[in-house]
Amino acid sequence: MTEALGQLRHYPDPAYGDLRHALADYHQLPTDWVLPGNGAAELLTWAARDLAEAGTDCHLLTPAFGDYGRALAAFDVVVRPQSLSLEGTGNLDLAASWPGPQATGILINNPHNPTGRLFTLAELEPLLEQFATVIVDEAFMDFVLPDQQPSLIGHLDRYPNLVVLRSLTKFYTLPGLRIGYALGHPDRLRRWQRWRDPWPVNALAAAAAIAAVSDTAFQQRTWGWLPPAREALFRGLQAVPGLSPLPGAANYLLVKTATPAPLLQERLLRSHQVLIRDCLSFAELGANYFRVAVRTEAENDLLLTALRQGIAV
Numbered sequence: 001m002t003e004a005l006g007q008l009r010h011y012p013d014p015a016y017g018d019l020r021h022a023l024a025d026y027h028q029l030p031t032d033w034v035l036p037g038n039g040a041a042e043l044l045t046w047a048a049r050d051l052a053e054a055g056t057d058c059h060l061l062t063p064a065f066g067d068y069g070r071a072l073a074a075f076d077v078v079v080r081p082q083s084l085s086l087e088g089t090g091n092l093d094l095a096a097s098w099p100g101p102q103a104t105g106i107l108i109n110n111p112h113n114p115t116g117r118l119f120t121l122a123e124l125e126p127l128l129e130q131f132a133t134v135i136v137d138e139a140f141m142d143f144v145l146p147d148q149q150p151s152l153i154g155h156l157d158r159y160p161n162l163v164v165l166r167s168l169t170k171f172y173t174l175p176g177l178r179i180g181y182a183l184g185h186p187d188r189l190r191r192w193q194r195w196r197d198p199w200p201v202n203a204l205a206a207a208a209a210i211a212a213v214s215d216t217a218f219q220q221r222t223w224g225w226l227p228p229a230r231e232a233l234f235r236g237l238q239a240v241p242g243l244s245p246l247p248g249a250a251n252y253l254l255v256k257t258a259t260p261a262p263l264l265q266e267r268l269l270r271s272h273q274v275l276i277r278d279c280l281s282f283a284e285l286g287a288n289y290f291r292v293a294v295r296t297e298a299e300n301d302l303l304l305t306a307l308r309q310g311i312a313v
Contacts, residue, residue, distance in 0.1 A: 004207035012206060014198045022210040023181055027153055032186040035193060036209070038200040040139050040167040040180035044071040046192040047135045047163060047182075051077050051105045056132055059106040061094075063282035065113045065137070072107075080104075083284060086115060086246065086256075094123050106130075109137035110150065114282060114291050116140075116248020121150045128152075128159045135163045139180070140250040142171035145223050153183055160185040170251070171222065172212040177205040226251060230294045236304045237292075242311050252293050254279070261290040264310050272306035 016036050024031040037043040044067055051058050052075035060068060062081045072079055094108075106127055110119045127134050136152050144150075153164050163184035169175040179201060182189060201209075212218075234253060237245040242258035257264060261278040268274045276292055279285035292303060 001204045001208050004204055007203040007207075010203075012199045012201065012203045016201060016206060019201070019206045019209055022213055026213045027183065029153070029156070029183065030186075033156060033183055033189070035182045035184070035189040036201050036206070037180050037182060039169060039175075039178040040137065040165050041067050041071075042178075042196070042200055043165050043180055043182045043192070044068065044137070045074065046195055047107070047165070048072045048075045048077055049195060050163075050188065050192070051075070051133060051135075054105070054133060056105040059104060059131070061108050061112070063114055063279075063284040064107075065109060066281050068107055084112065084115065084117070086254075094119070094127060104131055105133035105135065107135045107137070109139065111140045111144065111249045113137075113140065113250075114252075114279060114285070114289075115246055115254050116250045116252060117246075118144065118249035119150060121152075124150065124152060125155070128155060128162060131161065133161050133163070134159070135165065137165045139165065139167035139170055141166070142219075143222070143226060143250045145227070156183060156185070160188070163188065168209050168212055172208075172215075172218075174205075174208060174212065177202075177208055179205045179209045226294060229297065229300070232297070233292070233294055233300045233304075236300065237307070240304065240307050240311060243307065252291050254285075254289055254291050256289055259311050260287040262287055264290065264307070267310040267313055268306045271309060272302065274303055274306045276303075276307075 019036050020031045020034045023034045023036065048071035057078040057080050058072055059080045059082060061084050110124065111117060112119065138151055141149055141151055152162060156162055156164065163182055165180065165182050167180040169177065169179060234245050234247065237243050237253065237255055244256040246254045248254065262280065265276050265278050268276060276290045279289040279291060280287065
């Protein structure tokens with residue numbers, strides 16, 4: 001980013017040639033199958049407009065990331081929700097959950113937010129035949145070990161109805177830079193490009209994104225650290241009376257709590273200056289759940305201590 005400071009006296013390349021080339025190389029795709037954006041949130045806006053222009057309803061697995069509702073409501077897309085069971089861990093017949101006509105769309109994320117559930121290719125592939133438009137938000141997929149990622153990116157060349165959204169703000173800890181990208185058929189991405197402002201990604205964000213996807217040492221360190229750290233936190237949460245964590249594949253865990261999450265949140269803030277994320281923004285979860293990030297061993301231990309004391313009050 002320091003090296004790119006000199007670029008600030010110029011407008012960014014509206015085609016983002018260097019950035020698209022780096023992302024295309026990373027995923028082994030042609031460059032015209034890549035569209036960088038101002039975070040995945042901007043690209044969700046154009047996905048929603050795409051659904052609206054096609055006149056299709058949108059099937060949505062709930063609980064769901066709140067920004068999906070924002071984007072879909074902006075273009076008056078009719079949402080058809082389908083609840084995800086929080087209890088089961090076996091394979092789901094997702095296609096059977098939506099026995100609607102083919103002239104509809106679906107928006108789903110994998111790993112799922114907020115549960116952290118990782119859907120398999122066997123669960124997802126039937127959707128590609130069933131729906132006119134399939135938008136898969138893979139914002140947290142980078143946290144999954146490469147040989148275990150059930151990404152649909154490899155299906156793009158066979159399914160022009162598929163769009164995969166990726167975020168660089170989660171895995172690389174760059175939320176303030178606002179950088180993400182869509183992968184899909186060039187005709188669709190060119191349409192999205194026509195709808196939006198000419199320079200959605202600033203020069204520093206583009207430079208950081210190019211550096212991030214080439215930082216293999218950071219990627220390997222993260223993949224080596226996260227699974228054991230997440231498992232240790234999961235076991236620690238299981239040992240706290242009144243807490244039931246759900247297994248997850250991302251960098252967070254969803255936890256069911258017998259103590260209302262807002263009350264527990266207030267206690268932890270007052271006693272330990274530790275903040276847990278309540279799930280009140282997810283209507284299906286309410287006060288019965290909270291979500292925590294997997295952090296360093298010391299921070300995770302502090303969280304567990306705070307939770308034990310907060311519940312015992």
